[in-house]
Each structure stands twice: as structure tokens, then as C-alpha cells.
Amino acid sequence: MTLLTSEDAVRDETKDDGAHDWLFAPAPAGSPTDIAKLGRERPKFLRVWTTAMTASGLLAPPPLLVLGGSGGAGVTATAQGLASVIATDEQLDVDSVVVDATPAGGSDLVARVADEERPMSTLQTWLTSDDPSLPSTVEAACGRASSGALVLPRDDRPLPRRETMVSVHRHLSDAGVVPVYDGGAPVSARGVRPLLADSRISLALVVAARPDAANRLKPVLSWLDDEFGEFLIGDTVIVVCRQSPRDNADVAGHLRRNLDGWVRSVVEIPYDPHLAIGERILWSEVRDETREAYRNVLRELTS
Numbered sequence: 001m002t003l004l005t006s007e008d009a010v011r012d013e014t015k016d017d018g019a020h021d022w023l024f025a026p027a028p029a030g031s032p033t034d035i036a037k038l039g040r041e042r043p044k045f046l047r048v049w050t051t052a053m054t055a056s057g058l059l060a061p062p063p064l065l066v067l068g069g070s071g072g073a074g075v076t077a078t079a080q081g082l083a084s085v086i087a088t089d090e091q092l093d094v095d096s097v098v099v100d101a102t103p104a105g106g107s108d109l110v111a112r113v114a115d116e117e118r119p120m121s122t123l124q125t126w127l128t129s130d131d132p133s134l135p136s137t138v139e140a141a142c143g144r145a146s147s148g149a150l151v152l153p154r155d156d157r158p159l160p161r162r163e164t165m166v167s168v169h170r171h172l173s174d175a176g177v178v179p180v181y182d183g184g185a186p187v188s189a190r191g192v193r194p195l196l197a198d199s200r201i202s203l204a205l206v207v208a209a210r211p212d213a214a215n216r217l218k219p220v221l222s223w224l225d226d227e228f229g230e231f232l233i234g235d236t237v238i239v240v241c242r243q244s245p246r247d248n249a250d251v252a253g254h255l256r257r258n259l260d261g262w263v264r265s266v267v268e269i270p271y272d273p274h275l276a277i278g279e280r281i282l283w284s285e286v287r288d289e290t291r292e293a294y295r296n297v298l299r300e301l302t303s
Contacts, residue, residue: 060094061086061178061302063169063201065101065192066239068185069217073206074241077275079182080113081294082204082301084147084283086178095135095177097142097150099123101165101192102184105154109182114143114151115280123154127163133174147283150177166194169201187220188227196228202301203232206239207255209247209268214255221263236263237300242271265300269293 064082068075079098086096100109100123110119119142126132126141142150159168165181172179183192187205195201205220207213217238225233238259240252252268259266270293274285 060092061096061298063173063178063198064180064204064301065183065195065201066181066204066206067183067187067192069187069205069207069220070213071185073185073208073213074239074243074269074275075184075206076107076109076112076182077281078204078206078239078241078269078294078297079180080145080147080149080281081269081286081290082298083149083178083180084145084286085291085294085298086180087145087148088283095139095148095150097138097152097172097177097179098145099152099168099172099179099181100154101181101195102154103186103189103191104156106156107153107182107184110143110151110153112279112281113145113149114153115282116146117144119143119151119153123152123168124157124160126152127168127171128160132171135175135177138172138175138177145281145283149180164194165191169195169198188223193227196224196232199231203236204239204297204301205236206241207251209240209242209251211251214251217255221259233262234264237297238263238266239297240266240268242269243276245271247271264303267293267297267300269297 064079066075066079066082083096083098086092086094098109098113100107102109105123121141123141126137129137129141131137138152139150142152144150169179181192181195181201183189183195187196196203205217207217221233221236224236238255240255252266256266270287270289272287272290274287275281275290
């Protein structure tokens with residue numbers, strides 16, 4: 001028995017002597033769907049966010065969520081690095097804000113990132129203001145890093161007014177800033193699940209450059225695949241952080257060989273003595289090659 005194709009079904013239903021042949025014809029020359037003329041294959045994964053235009057006419061980066069494959073992976077340093085790359089790019093002309101989205105709240109975000117100006121508020125206090133969506137309200141609540149990135153901390157109290165990270169994200173987006181969420185670990189924390197479900201938010205998954213950390217990545221990716229599907233995994237950028245000069249340099253290569261075609265890409269952050277101290281991060285002290293590595297991560301997340 002021959003299976004009925006969708007084309008056969010449409011033709012049988014219409015019975016209009018070819019009036020709908022255009023539905024099945026090749027795309028006309030110059031059509032946006034005419035991928036062949038670009039000399040490359042159609043991409044496997046298609047992003048669905050709509051990206052705002054900056055004042056300079058360039059596309060602004062999408063919102064970013066940074067999670068750790070395990071504790072101590074370098075999530076806060078990566079979130080700060082990405083926000084600093086955005087803040088120091090004069091062509092983008094857009095503000096970035098690092099947001100504490102860790103499960104318990106009260107992380108070391110302020111102590112490590114807000115080196116220029118300590119915040120006068122917390123995420124909870126900011127949410128109780130008259131209009132959290134105003135750019136001036138966001139700026140007044142935040143601290144600031146020396147790179148220019150804003151810093152929005154959170155303490156361990158619950159969010160007010162039955163607020164969630166969904167409303168936090170809506171307020172920040174309405175204010176016109178690019179949020180970079182420091183989600184910490186584990187990836188299964190309830191607070192960040194709404195952010196994982198939003199296809200407009202790019203995901204960076206940070207792994208320490210150690211064999212044990214790489215091995216723990218497999219169940220993490222399997223959980224994400226089970227809960228959110230292959231398209232989230234396909235758009236995920238794995239960030240391998242070398243936190244010690246003795247870290248295994250082949251961890252990133254091993255992950256590339258084993259995850260090729262499953263994740264978007266694997267990017268390595270080189271060992272940086274300033275970041276390895278684990279104290280306050282001064283953007284001026286971060287090595288040039290480390291800054292370029294963060295730029296590579298941002299390029300992957302926005303590609």
C-alpha cells in the first residue's frame with residue numbers, strides 16, 4: 001500500500017486542476033528561502049528571537065543566560081566577561097546588566113563584579129518600585145563594573161508580589177538593556193526554568209577544564225534535552241574555562257569531538273591569572289586573549 005503524502009492530500013482536497021501548484025514549486029529566484037544561492041546548506045537550528053536595533057544601526061545581542069555544568073565552573077566570571085564585552089563595544093551603544101539569577105540568591109556577584117560602584121538596591125527592592133521598566137529605575141538600582149556593565153544583585157529573600165524571573169526579564173527588556181543572567185548551578189533550578197524555556201534567550205553552559213567536570217556534563221545535557229528538547233541543546237554554547245595552568249588543555253577538544261553536531265559550539269576561555277585569584281574582577285586586568293575569548297563566546301551566542 002502506498003502512503004499518502006501531504007502533497008497528495010492537498011491536491012485531492014482542492015481538486016482545482018493545478019490552481020495550487022505554486023505551493024509545491026521551487027522558491028523563486030531571490031526569495032529569502034532560496035538558500036541554495038548562498039552556497040551553503042540550510043542551518044540545522046533556527047533562532048526565533050527578534051533582535052532590537054541599537055542607535056548605531058547594529059543588531060543588539062540577545063538576552064544571555066549563563067549556567068554551570070557544576071559548581072565552581074566559572075559562571076560569574078563568564079557572565080561578567082560577556083556583559084563587559086557588550087558594555088565596552090562602542091558600536092553596540094547598548095547597556096548590559098549582570099543579574100543574580102542563582103538558585104539561592106545572595107551570590108558573590110557584587111563582591112566580584114561591581115568594582116566601580118556598589119549597588120544601592122537589590123533585585124527584590126527594584127521590583128517594588130513604581131515602574132521597574134524605566135531605564136532610570138534600573139540604573140538607580142544597579143551597581144556598576146569598571147567595564148561599564150550594570151550589576152543587579154539579589155539577596156536570599158523570595159521575590160515580591162508573586163514576581164518571577166519572567167517578569168524580571170520583561171522589565172529589563174522593556175528598559176532596553178541586555179540582561180546577562182548569572183544562573184549558577186544546577187541547571188535544573190526552578191528559578192531559571194522559565195528563562196530556559198524562552199527561545200529568545202541564548203544559553204551558555206560553563207564547564208571547568210577538568211576531566212571530571214567534562215564527565216558531569218553528559219547528564220546535564222541529557223536533562224536539558226529531556227526537559228526542553230533538542231533545539232535548546234542545538235543552540236547551546238559550551239564554555240570551557242581553564243582555571244589553573246595545570247588544567248587539561250584537551251578537555252575542549254574532547255568535547256568538540258564528542259558533541260559536534262549536537263551543540264552549537266565549544267569555546268575555551270584560556271587560563272588568566274587575574275581570574276584565577278577568585279576575588280574582585282577588574283576588566284582592565286583581564287588579559288587581551290581572555291577578552292577575545294569572551295568575544296568569541298558572544299559571537300557564537302548571537303550567530
